[in-house]
Amino acid sequence: MKALFPGSFDPVTLGHLDILERAARLCDTLTVAVLGNPSKQPLFTAVERAAFLTESLRHLPNVRVDIFSGLLADYALRENIDVIIRGVRSERDYQVEEQRALVNRGLTGGVDTLLMVSDTKYRHISSSAVREILSANGSERFFTIFSEMVPAVVAEKLKEK
Amino acid sequence: MKALFPGSFDPVTLGHLDILERAARLCDTLTVAVLGNPSKQPLFTAVERAAFLTESLRHLPNVRVDIFSGLLADYALRENIDVIIRGVRSERDYQVEEQRALVNRGLTGGVDTLLMVSDTKYRHISSSAVREILSANGSERFFTIFSEMVPAVVAEKLKEK
Amino acid sequence: MKALFPGSFDPVTLGHLDILERAARLCDTLTVAVLGNPSKQPLFTAVERAAFLTESLRHLPNVRVDIFSGLLADYALRENIDVIIRGVRSERDYQVEEQRALVNRGLTGGVDTLLMVSDTKYRHISSSAVREILSANGSERFFTIFSEMVPAVVAEKLKEK
Amino acid sequence: MKALFPGSFDPVTLGHLDILERAARLCDTLTVAVLGNPSKQPLFTAVERAAFLTESLRHLPNVRVDIFSGLLADYALRENIDVIIRGVRSERDYQVEEQRALVNRGLTGGVDTLLMVSDTKYRHISSSAVREILSANGSERFFTIFSEMVPAVVAEKLKEK
Amino acid sequence: MKALFPGSFDPVTLGHLDILERAARLCDTLTVAVLGNPSKQPLFTAVERAAFLTESLRHLPNVRVDIFSGLLADYALRENIDVIIRGVRSERDYQVEEQRALVNRGLTGGVDTLLMVSDTKYRHISSSAVREILSANGSERFFTIFSEMVPAVVAEKLKEK
Amino acid sequence: MKALFPGSFDPVTLGHLDILERAARLCDTLTVAVLGNPSKQPLFTAVERAAFLTESLRHLPNVRVDIFSGLLADYALRENIDVIIRGVRSERDYQVEEQRALVNRGLTGGVDTLLMVSDTKYRHISSSAVREILSANGSERFFTIFSEMVPAVVAEKLKEK
Numbered sequence: 001m002k003a004l005f006p007g008s009f010d011p012v013t014l015g016h017l018d019i020l021e022r023a024a025r026l027c028d029t030l031t032v033a034v035l036g037n038p039s040k041q042p043l044f045t046a047v048e049r050a051a052f053l054t055e056s057l058r059h060l061p062n063v064r065v066d067i068f069s070g071l072l073a074d075y076a077l078r079e080n081i082d083v084i085i086r087g088v089r090s091e092r093d094y095q096v097e098e099q100r101a102l103v104n105r106g107l108t109g110g111v112d113t114l115l116m117v118s119d120t121k122y123r124h125i126s127s128s129a130v131r132e133i134l135s136a137n138g139s140e141r142f143f144t145i146f147s148e149m150v151p152a153v154v155a156e157k158l159k160e161k
Numbered sequence: 162m163k164a165l166f167p168g169s170f171d172p173v174t175l176g177h178l179d180i181l182e183r184a185a186r187l188c189d190t191l192t193v194a195v196l197g198n199p200s201k202q203p204l205f206t207a208v209e210r211a212a213f214l215t216e217s218l219r220h221l222p223n224v225r226v227d228i229f230s231g232l233l234a235d236y237a238l239r240e241n242i243d244v245i246i247r248g249v250r251s252e253r254d255y256q257v258e259e260q261r262a263l264v265n266r267g268l269t270g271g272v273d274t275l276l277m278v279s280d281t282k283y284r285h286i287s288s289s290a291v292r293e294i295l296s297a298n299g300s301e302r303f304f305t306i307f308s309e310m311v312p313a314v315v316a317e318k319l320k321e322k
Numbered sequence: 323m324k325a326l327f328p329g330s331f332d333p334v335t336l337g338h339l340d341i342l343e344r345a346a347r348l349c350d351t352l353t354v355a356v357l358g359n360p361s362k363q364p365l366f367t368a369v370e371r372a373a374f375l376t377e378s379l380r381h382l383p384n385v386r387v388d389i390f391s392g393l394l395a396d397y398a399l400r401e402n403i404d405v406i407i408r409g410v411r412s413e414r415d416y417q418v419e420e421q422r423a424l425v426n427r428g429l430t431g432g433v434d435t436l437l438m439v440s441d442t443k444y445r446h447i448s449s450s451a452v453r454e455i456l457s458a459n460g461s462e463r464f465f466t467i468f469s470e471m472v473p474a475v476v477a478e479k480l481k482e483k
Numbered sequence: 484m485k486a487l488f489p490g491s492f493d494p495v496t497l498g499h500l501d502i503l504e505r506a507a508r509l510c511d512t513l514t515v516a517v518l519g520n521p522s523k524q525p526l527f528t529a530v531e532r533a534a535f536l537t538e539s540l541r542h543l544p545n546v547r548v549d550i551f552s553g554l555l556a557d558y559a560l561r562e563n564i565d566v567i568i569r570g571v572r573s574e575r576d577y578q579v580e581e582q583r584a585l586v587n588r589g590l591t592g593g594v595d596t597l598l599m600v601s602d603t604k605y606r607h608i609s610s611s612a613v614r615e616i617l618s619a620n621g622s623e624r625f626f627t628i629f630s631e632m633v634p635a636v637v638a639e640k641l642k643e644k
Numbered sequence: 645m646k647a648l649f650p651g652s653f654d655p656v657t658l659g660h661l662d663i664l665e666r667a668a669r670l671c672d673t674l675t676v677a678v679l680g681n682p683s684k685q686p687l688f689t690a691v692e693r694a695a696f697l698t699e700s701l702r703h704l705p706n707v708r709v710d711i712f713s714g715l716l717a718d719y720a721l722r723e724n725i726d727v728i729i730r731g732v733r734s735e736r737d738y739q740v741e742e743q744r745a746l747v748n749r750g751l752t753g754g755v756d757t758l759l760m761v762s763d764t765k766y767r768h769i770s771s772s773a774v775r776e777i778l779s780a781n782g783s784e785r786f787f788t789i790f791s792e793m794v795p796a797v798v799a800e801k802l803k804e805k
Numbered sequence: 806m807k808a809l810f811p812g813s814f815d816p817v818t819l820g821h822l823d824i825l826e827r828a829a830r831l832c833d834t835l836t837v838a839v840l841g842n843p844s845k846q847p848l849f850t851a852v853e854r855a856a857f858l859t860e861s862l863r864h865l866p867n868v869r870v871d872i873f874s875g876l877l878a879d880y881a882l883r884e885n886i887d888v889i890i891r892g893v894r895s896e897r898d899y900q901v902e903e904q905r906a907l908v909n910r911g912l913t914g915g916v917d918t919l920l921m922v923s924d925t926k927y928r929h930i931s932s933s934a935v936r937e938i939l940s941a942n943g944s945e946r947f948f949t950i951f952s953e954m955v956p957a958v959v960a961e962k963l964k965e966k
Binding site: 581589 | 734735736767768770773777780792
């Protein structure tokens, strides 16, 4: 099974890494595809985001990190992907992912999406929570906080911001 | 029953048309009211959006298309509407429509909203999905994709964009 | 528009009456159809439940009360109904009604269901809440409680139980 | 990937078959495991239910049908399964499956569940809808109805009931 | 603040204990009230269930355990309670608790309910999950499994069943 | 119990006031904390929003109004708060508040959030509904409408806008 895990990863969190490790065990190859052109101004560039992922996933030999732009469906067809995988932390996430799964199945002519329930330990961690905390300037505890939410390499970079 | 179906219709989709046809069968007259001043910059002007609707609904003699601005509740009272109709594709849509129905009932002093469940065939089609696909520039398959989501007259215009 | 409002009405509540009055204003005729053979043992017989409804709705000339058994879809076709109407108090209700609407549309070959959001005043009132309160024997306040949940004629009968 | 798709399948529906076919394409082997001892009295015995599945899935060489009793987690460990797969038709289904996925991951010490969104065409079809329609005795249209919900072999058997 | 935490506790789980400890820190006194007459046949009697709670909560001096029957609202009024507290593990739980909170506020003439989000660690643990696992006879791993879901005193008793 | 009720209050609504009054009855002291730096451009400045609250809550001796910026968790720790309280009007609100409760519990090292279900009377009233109505220029009925949604002092100010 040749799988694709797309996302913005702005930035990658410990929750992402947990799902990616679990997904990698089930696939022959897993491509982690970083969305190059998100609608909102990202915190990190696509190249930075991909570098954080590469650094954090290097212990998984069947995982590779890529950057894509344009339609996910086109990328999936071009890369000859068998299935898309996404993590779901809550019913709210599910509502979004259900729509996406149906749209992408239509646009690709049949590539399905498999959803994986996040470990409850990471349920409250999201890239947007990280960005929101960062935007509330001035906490001295930021580094400690981020250390529990993102990989060390990202926490270091967030410290600089 | 004199009914009102308000919306942004940016652009009208095959899902809208399906609901509008089903609603028209139940009403004496159905006014499709295009929101003239949406908060976000629309893809098409209100006049263009209304024209697409008029073109697509001309086989329904009891339907007329109008453009409104300001408060929907004021428009409904001014037009002497008996009931508002809206389509719902998912629980997520329902969450939004429930709030709107309660607000509009309050603001109009009693005009109710009737919700109609979308055909599952159109469940994953939305104006925002169309706009999102369009914003991911460069697919050669755009025209084919849009042909399954919007009426032909809209697909032609999207091709130009 | 010839409408059908099906239900168990075991017993009819003030919430039901509110929705039925609002629905009746929108229809040419409204048939309130009492399910004769619910899966669970009902509190009141179908004849009693229909009598409570008849008593409570006699001020609405275009409403009639009936009892049906078997498949709702068959009843709707036999009675030449244009549309089914149901009330929704919450997303939880919506989840159930969406499935029913899709099933009944399939079984009837096209009869749609219109959903109407309950007045928030009646949001917490349900037949099952009435039955649950009744089953907790022994409150002296039962009559007062039920007077705020069901029509007087039903509250009287509940007092006897 | 050695996958397990557990369920009651009472009876198997066209929705089940669609998900099972899509899942089978992604797995090396797929075991469809029929729950032998459901809490409610089933419509068909476990052996009948398994036979319907075997008949309906014989064109898929990497699928086998089995009956299990006891804890799903024990069965999954005994059979050396890599992953559990389940279909989800709605947020309501998701709510149930999320809990099950977390429980089974805990009980197995790490076997994950992958959720697959049902085709919208089968969204309103469920075993319980079939059973509910059957329990409303007397429709002459039953056979036609069931032909659109279950495989022919099951529709024939339902006709006899 | 004199608080009441009602429930069936059949049996008490580690998730219950976590919420009760967190709630106890916020209240002057916390009464844990065991529902004496649940609609379904319980696994343990009300006296047993209360004993498990007493045993497990003895380190909390401001907590007392009681058994009640009849209407929760009547009990709350009789005991002069300021507020009801309940735990919520998911949106599904919330749907149920919202209705209950509204009903109990009505029945008591103003006693509110405060909802507390469960620790994600206990999100998948529920009394019904324990009962379901128990009903799937025959796992040798039962004791290990239950040790992670319920207090030791309950796990011992479950072993005997 | 020293409680904190944070929010944007842009502007304070009758729904906010109802929840705040109910919460104040349960706490020793209640701090209403106005978010000074919301991500979107607010309708009123933090000072104005706090003044509306102070004016509207002056009959509650144990309530004080404050403005905070930065991380809510830091503010809660600095102020030595026991618990955070928030109102919930719907499952949609719950989805958001559950995530926030988990994040804030993590960031504070244990400060819990208690959720209180809004009175159904105020279920459809929100600050964003007020802002949306205001942005649809030109209704002569604005003042009447706002009088049912916000305190008189706010309705006066909205009239000027």
